[in-house]
Amino acid sequence: MSLMPYTVQSFRGAFAMVWYEGKQRHRRRLYSTDRSSAEAEARQLWQEADTAPWTVGRIVTGYIDKLAETAPPSLQRRRDAWKAMRSYWDNVDPSRIDDTMCEGYHKARAVSDATSRYELQLLSTALEWAKGKASYTEKPKVWLPPKPERQIRHLTHSQFEAFFEVVRAPHARLYVLLGLYTMARPTALLDLTWDQVDFDLRQIDLNPPGRRQTVKFRPIVAINDALFEVLLNAFAARQTQYVIERGGRRIDNIKKAFQAASLRCGFRVTPYMLRHTGAVWAAEAGTSMAELAQFMGHDDDRTTQKHYARYSPGHLKKAANSVQRRPRKHE
Template sequence: MPEYRLQRLRGGWSIAAYEDGKRVSRRRLECSDAAGAAAEFSRIVAEAERPVDPDVRTIWNAYVADKAGRRIAENMGWTGRAVLPFFGDLKPDAISEKTCRAYVATRRSAKRGSAAQQARLEAAGKPPALGVADGTIRTELNQLRAALLWAEKRRMIGRAPAIEMPSAPVARERHLTRREFERLLDASETPHLRLYLLLAISTAGRNAALLELTWDRVDFERGLVFLGPRHVLRPQKGRATVPMTNALRAALSDALAYRRGDRVITWAGEPVASVRTALGKAVKRAGLPKVTPHMLRHSAAVWMAEDGVRMEEIAAYLGHADAIITQRVYARFSPAHLRKAAGSLEVGGPRPAG
């Protein structure tokens, strides 16, 4: 493979290829300024050194590198442990419906849980927990599809294959009632969990947004919480700017007096990576069924719908791009939902006005 060098050429810039110390080709670059030429040079070299007919592992790793610093790159570091042993050595054109179905069958029969959890089951003389959920399998295959479509767009491959996956699982509809939330809040023994719960139910924020929230995005003067970066024209998905409730303002004011660092949710002065352990313990003390962080966001949306808040306003609170998905999921909880339509079907007496 030749060595590529960025060189000056007649007041501009060029890319030159060398083999065994001798220049074998040279090409003028379109950009005349140094920064633009350097970026153009890097892009051309990357294209030239891109593998021909890459396998899935190469594409997967290139996609993760391209998304470095974003949550998807971190997630694919985990899902790759399942996807790459099966698909990694295959070329994209070798992936078929049969291949995808074989992967689904393999994952459905795979052991669940960590190695330590499996070891504890074996030590107790219990059979291993089997069967990865279809929702997890869909996530893995969706990420494979995203990587292949990315490779097609960048002409690493001719065409991304179709990825067959199991049907989407039925959405969980359970939410916490206000009384259940109060029980959960009362059962929270650690300050960081109590603050997290109040943030979650008061902002309807996603788990990641709550754990990543920093004090510079808590505006006490205007009574606002910025779940995403401030001063951006296009907020991140699901990260709205919402007003503080009275209960949340009081909790944040108390926490601010003892802050140790930039993050709002901390334990012993350190950022909290997950509240699942503390939340699980509080759930048991409260005598409730399983509660997940996402269930808190769902519960907040249901409460708003039950109070007759317009779907457009709920969508804005949740950070949805439009109210279509909000309408589909939460309209049935609204007391006004289909009420006028039902009035049109009244029989045996005068029809209600309106």
């Protein structure tokens, strides 16, 4: 879905840019012969012809439409963020942005520091992108709320069992076990297809064919005995190529199932908590941070150490035991 006030449509075997001025419909044929090139051509034509002021709204929508060319995983989240931001920022002149305005936005939004920070970072990034296009040469400084301390929220064994007991839908129960035993991120599980599951080697390649690895690295993980039997049964009953499916259709979002089960068990559980839960349990069982880092797809074990080392039974014990008293001997 484009945020620009025009569309690119098929036209006589090629493409055309279509827009409205009032109720009057206009169409301009494009030279490009494929859609991605046609969209880039239309965007350039529109920007060159647009004499409207470079408001924050024009800047952010232009930046998001530019991102749409490569369709990064964060694209939809940024679109959703702009929807929430638009009423406050849409017609603002970038030169008016200062700490007071940003702090006022943070207060008016009345959301967590993390959410507000993400939205203001989107604004800052878009302003950097528009530098040289808009009327300013130096990007306005955007105040950000303090970066919140990340908390690892995980389930104890008893909490997991209480939650799993009230997860009802078969596809949701399969997702919960996959999330726990693979420690994969939610998107990777929803993207997972059966050709990524190797029953002979008992491995799952979490990175689908054709996907370029990003900072959200998707590793190859081992299938333990408990998950192996569950996957065999799900494979036998499959109706689509996707591992997580319902009624013969792929599942795009699992949050509603988690929300319903959370209400039934009396405490909140999110899909991402399964990743943390599996990691904490592995650390508690004595798994080395280096091996856990590989399993979770971390570049190295520094991130793993930061969040999970304290759950290891041997964490800092050598340092603790190295501190010994030496009582003075009495003659």
